[in-house]
Amino acid sequence: MVEHASTVNLLHWSSGVFADSEISRTLFSTSISFDLSVYECFVPLSQGSTLYLVEDALALAQTPLDVSLINTVPSAIAALVDQKAVPASTSVINSCGERLKADLIERVxxxxxxxxxxxxYAPSETTTYSTWICMPRGEAVVETIGRPIANTRVYLLDGHGGPVP
Known part of the structure; x- marks a missing residue:
């Protein structure tokens, strides 16, 4: 069962790691039935930011918008890069839902x-995200799911459910 406290923790964590300017104009492109929508909708609204609602992230290829943050899956990011449709106003891209490869990061x-x-990264049970890593321009690019968000823990288990180092 997912508790409301998990959403509150996500909102609190996000407010400490994303600057107001980074989420000030967030693209809301995920179906409300998918857990990514919790981040896209409630994080910006809880901080007084603006949402740009579109059918999906690929809508940016037809209708460029003045968004500061895009939160979507790597396959959509790749399509936006291929179509040269990442808005110039975008300062942060959050990748989620699929494996993020180093070559895509470099292409962006x-x-x-x-x-x-x-x-x-996360299973839905933790309310959208459990782990994260941020890679600023000019720093090393790594393929990893990162470390736990604030107030959470991650346990790595082997195939038998035992803890691993």
Whole structure:
């Protein structure tokens, strides 16, 4: 069971790691039935920011918007990069829902003005995100799911459910 406290923790954590300017104009492109929508909707609204509602992230290819943050899956990010549709106003891209590969991170930095890419990972049970890593432009690019968000723990288990180092 997912508790409301998990959402409150997500909102609290986000307010400490994302600057107001980074979430000030957030793209809301995820179906409300998918857990990513919790971040896209409630994080910006809880901080007084603006949401740009679109059918999906690929809508940016047809209708450029003045968004500061895009929160979507790597396959959509790749399509936006291929179509040269990452808005110049976008400073942060959050990747989630699929494996984020180093070559895509490098392509984003080479083809846009994005200042940082965050890889966010989690099963739905933790309310959207459990782990994260942020990779600013000019720093090392790594393929990892990162470390736990604030007030949470991650346990790595083997195939038998035993803890691993």
């Amino acid at each position: 930095f080479e083809s846009s003005g994005v200042e940082k890419i965050c890889n966010l």
